[in-house]
Amino acid sequence: MVEDKEESEELIRNNENRDSELNEKRELLQLKLEELESEIDPKERIKKLEDISKLRAKIKSLGFKNKKNEVKKDNIVETSRVNLNGNIWEQVYNHKTGVCQYVSWDKTNNKYNYAETLQDDEKQLVYITLCQQDDWVKNGYIPLPEKPIDYVSFQNLYDEIQKLIHFYLEVADDREKILAYYTIFSWFIHEVDTCPYLLVIGDPGCGKTRTVDIMKYICYKSQSMLNPRSNHVYRTLEDWKRATLVINEKTDFAKNKDSDKDELLTMYCAGNQSDTPVIRMVDQGNGKYIRKSFCSYGCKIFSNYDEIWHDALNSRCIKIYVKDKTRKEIPLQLGNPFYEKVKKIQGMLLDFQLKNNDNLIFAEFKEEHNSLNNIDNSRVAQVLQPLLILSAFDDKLIPFVKNLAEQQEHNLIEDAILSYRGQVFRAYLDVVNESDNVSAINVANKMNEGITSDKQKVRSDSVGKQLSAMGFSKHKMGKLHYIDKNPKLVKEKLLRYAYPEEREELLVKYGITKEEQQKLKEEYE
The missing domain is CATH 3.40.50.300 (P-loop containing nucleotide triphosphate hydrolases)
Incomplete structure (x- = not known):
């Protein structure tokens, strides 16, 4: 027991000695780094950039330490953007000098502040830029700004x-x-x-x-x-x-x-x-x-x-x-x-x-914007709506994005109509206009009109699967399964597979009066 205790105490002393040695190395390297970085002459600073980078790498390998707080290696964060105490710091890079820094706008003093490292005392984190470690930056593959330039308006x-x-x-x-x-x-x-x-x-x-x-x-x-x-x-x-x-x-x-x-x-x-x-x-x-x-x-x-x-x-x-x-x-x-x-x-x-x-004006436009309510395709509205945040600075953007959304919706409808499922749906609308009892066989025959090659003809079981995937149910009468009429589902699918100007006419052909269409519209909304 005594021997075990002595071994444990010796191990603790060795660990303490090793930590003390590491601390001394870190302090010496940090002092040398501060001395190099304080070089006033820009020409001399450029010459010593390589030495500065090497020192930073050594300090990182030992664990970062400054005069007030010690931060472990695991607490060093390499990032190009930092949100610190409500201030946004972005990374900049000067290709001529090879200097990487963070920059932040100080709206109180109406000036820019620069820093090569940032420290969050509360979280015990030290932030360093990605420039030193990322060859893409040094080789110009990531085009970072050199410095902020007044955008005027x-x-x-x-x-x-x-x-x-x-x-x-x-x-x-x-x-x-x-x-x-x-x-x-x-x-x-x-x-x-x-x-x-x-x-x-x-x-x-x-x-x-x-x-x-x-x-x-x-x-x-x-x-x-x-x-x-x-x-x-x-x-x-x-x-x-x-x-x-x-x-x-x-x-x-x-x-x-x-x-x-x-x-x-x-x-x-x-x-x-x-x-x-x-x-x-x-x-x-x-x-x-x-x-x-x-x-x-x-x-x-x-x-x-x-x-x-x-x-x-x-x-x-x-x-x-x-x-x-x-x-x-x-x-x-x-x-x-x-x-x-x-x-x-x-x-x-x-x-x-x-x-x-x-x-604050910009922040108001981060909320839900209703300018695309007239767009039926929810994906189009969802994807383009975020662009409207810039309308806080340019009100011409709202009509422009509306027009863009209409174009996007028209193109998607065109693609949907030409798709296999779209052709099945449109063929079903044509057939149901001719007969109340419609099966997948009738729809397949409609799609195969004018096609002479058996290899190019569609199969009724494939058509049936497409109609089922769209949500159409069937009922059996005799040996065949007939597609149930579903006005509400058809109205919904027309938003995807028909242009706005033809939807009303297609609903009438499906057997839905204008009064019934109005009722469906109220239910849908």
């Missing part, structure tokens, strides 16, 4: 962005507006819980890559990826929360059982809402796995030759159609003048974000 900021887009790109005027508004919106992604995506569509050589190249330089913390795998996207968004993903020419999502593509689809479909995490099982070693949730929320920009076949993901996208260049003054290369303009716009966007994140 919302209209001035919008005009600068639209002029840049127009000078280097050829798209329709309304698409220019979408790109400009979407750029500003991406900088407020932390203030909303739902966001739309952009899908750039066009033939080879028409400007898809040019479009995403421009957007990746001005949207919030853009991460440009070509043919990413799911783990790349997970880790990127884990480090750079709510960053804008720019996926160039990789949205085919082949209809096969590729598990990685399935996972990407899941991530993208969940990523337009902040409260929809993606669950993954993470290997902890020794065959042990733990469940971990990842947030894939944030703005996303895809480019593709055509629309995305996956209906759920496609419905989350605003379409940007590019065309062959006709304006000869558009530069073939982006070049240095472009990057200088971009640097200015990045600074203006950062200035706009930091000065308005707690704007």
Whole structure:
């Protein structure tokens, strides 16, 4: 017992000695770091940046310590954005000097404050920027602002962005507006819980890559990826929360059982809402796995030759159609003048974000907005409604988004009508107008009119499954099953599979009088 006690006491003394040695090392390194960082001469500071980075890495490996409080290694948080005591700090990066800092707007003193590290004494956390550890920043792959630049007014900021887009790109005027508004919106992604995506569509050589190249330089913390795998996207968004993903020419999502593509689809479909995490099982070693949730929320920009076949993901996208260049003054290369303009716009966007994140007028528009009540498709209204928060600064945005929502709804209806299920539904409406007793066989025969090849003809059992999936019930009479008439269900499905101007006529053909339609409308509402 005595020997055990002596061994325990010796072990405690050894641990204390080791901790004391580590503390001394940390203090020496910290003093040396402070000495280097206090270098007044900018030229000398640039020369010693590499030494500063190495010292920071050593201090991190030992555990961070300042003069007042000691913070363990596990309490060091690498992040590009910090909300500390109600103040938002965003990361900036100077490519010439290689200096990473946080910047925050001090509205009391009407000035910007800078800090290379931030400390939360209450939570015992130290925040450090991602710049030192992330090669993407140093190599310019993540276009961070260098510093805030006075945006002057919302209209001035919008005009600068639209002029840049127009000078280097050829798209329709309304698409220019979408790109400009979407750029500003991406900088407020932390203030909303739902966001739309952009899908750039066009033939080879028409400007898809040019479009995403421009957007990746001005949207919030853009991460440009070509043919990413799911783990790349997970880790990127884990480090750079709510960053804008720019996926160039990789949205085919082949209809096969590729598990990685399935996972990407899941991530993208969940990523337009902040409260929809993606669950993954993470290997902890020794065959042990733990469940971990990842947030894939944030703005996303895809480019593709055509629309995305996956209906759920496609419905989350605003379409940007590019065309062959006709304006000869558009530069073939982006070049240095472009990057200088971009640097200015990045600074203006950062200035706009930091000065308005707690704007009381802006906060009122974060609540439910009723301007899209006339849109029948709830997905369209849900996806586009968040853009209206910017109408606190630009009231012209409300009619523009309304018109955009109507276009989006029209395109989705067109796609739905052309889909197999849409063709089944429309054929059913045609047949039921001719007979009260309609079976899946009758609907299949209607769809097969004019088709001579047996391989191309639809089967009645397939038609029956589609009608059942839509909610139609059946009753048996003799040897056949007939579809029950359901006016309320038909009215509901017409919102998806018929244009607004033809719905009333189709309901009349279905045998519903205008008086009955009014009653159904009241019940539906």
